[in-house]
Amino acid sequence: MVGAALLILIGAWYRFIGPGEFNSRSLKAYNTVWASVIELKRNPDNFDAAMQAGLGYYNLSRLNQAEEYYQKALALNPNSALAWNNLGNTYREMLRLEEAESAYKKSIEIAPSAPTSYLNLVNLYTIWPVEDVDRRPHIPALLLQAVDATNRDVLIVRAMINYYDGIGDTATADKYRQELEGRTEEDADPPKPA
Numbered sequence: 001m002v003g004a005a006l007l008i009l010i011g012a013w014y015r016f017i018g019p020g021e022f023n024s025r026s027l028k029a030y031n032t033v034w035a036s037v038i039e040l041k042r043n044p045d046n047f048d049a050a051m052q053a054g055l056g057y058y059n060l061s062r063l064n065q066a067e068e069y070y071q072k073a074l075a076l077n078p079n080s081a082l083a084w085n086n087l088g089n090t091y092r093e094m095l096r097l098e099e100a101e102s103a104y105k106k107s108i109e110i111a112p113s114a115p116t117s118y119l120n121l122v123n124l125y126t127i128w129p130v131e132d133v134d135r136r137p138h139i140p141a142l143l144l145q146a147v148d149a150t151n152r153d154v155l156i157v158r159a160m161i162n163y164y165d166g167i168g169d170t171a172t173a174d175k176y177r178q179e180l181e182g183r184t185e186e187d188a189d190p191p192k193p194a
Helices: 002-016 024-042 047-059 063-076 081-093 097-110 115-127 136-149 154-166 170-188
Strands: none
Touching (some): 024 047
């Protein structure tokens, strides 16, 4: 009975005073933040706890706190490509575009063969307001760099197709589409062992 009353009280606080809709994703994010912050009080040098707190706050759209914990994680491990990428995502959501760009570039510098930061940087350049400084001209070179650095990762090749389809260059898009179809055929019919 006390447990049900407590759950109703927490749900009412969350819905009417707290951040909003009560759902399993937000409850999980709150639990993640809570556990991570407790762990950081116990051990302030716990990189994983700082990352989890940042992720939890990001999922709750509490971006200032997410930034704080990602920066804490980077203070503990400045060579974490994931932390730099996640900080870039946080800055992008805060519309701090130059800082997001720098964070994604740092992530790419640390882990050049990982496709995620390239894709996030392409996305950032796509949404960047043209009246500031148009970053769209950087996209083709960035995608070519990503294709080479990631050993032609499927996600990057699909991004190339989408980009060239989007600008109306169907010939170039078809070239990458054929590459992707060739890979699918190879995967569907692998060589038989001797």
